[in-house]
Amino acid sequence: MGSLHRHLKHTAMATGLLAVSLAGPAQAQSQGNLYLGVDLHGWSFSPDRGSNWRDFGVRGKFGGRIAENFAIEAHAATGGSDRSNGATLELDYLMGLFVRGDIPITRYTSLYGLVGFSELKYTLANDSDRDSSVSFGFGGDFQVSNNTSLNIDWIRYINETDYDYSALSLGARWRF
Structure with missing residues (x-):
């Protein structure tokens, strides 16, 4: 099963890099x-x-549109620790690569879905x-100016047989 995960991870990363490089001419x-x-x-x-x-950390994301309503998006998060039943859990890092599909709702709002591959340490x-x-x-984006939007999303990053890692994130996004 480990080699399948490595293969999927490498395929997802290669696909993401290719898609971002193809987005270059459109830029x-x-x-x-x-x-x-x-x-x-x-x-x-x-855990099951x-x-x-539970705790809070910080997440950064970088993305590029590859079509009008599709993008490739990379996530990196770190920070936070919690103590439960005498054991402390710390988030060392989270990395993910996603394909994002947007559905415009109004001129200023859109909903989106993400699917991809993540690694958690x-x-x-x-x-x-x-x-x-x-x-x-x-998630959802709420445009507040030409190049700035606020966003909220929920992502199930890791779905293992003995635990799940998910996050509800709130932040801002700047287009350039």
Whole structure:
């Protein structure tokens, strides 16, 4: 199963890099194809049995449109720790690569869905572990100026047999 995860991860990364490089010619014709965002990352580490760990970290994202309503988006998050039942869990890092599909609702709002692949590294009771998984989520953008929007999303980053890692994030995105 580990080699399948590595293969999916490498395929997703290669696809993302190809899509972002193909978006290059479109950038010269239209402004706003690339974007950068910063979010408050409210994460939850939920084992199948036992207590949940929850805290806040920070997430950055970078993306590029590859078509009018589709983009490739990369996420990186870190920060936060929680203590439950005498054990401390710390988020070392989270990285993800997604295909994003937007559905315009009004001139200033849109809903979006994300599907991709993520890797999580965490430390639980001084023992580090790393997992990767297919990821999915949904969210909304609310435009506040020509190049700035506020966003909220929920993403299930890791879906392992013995735990899930998901996050509700709130932040801002700038197009350039």
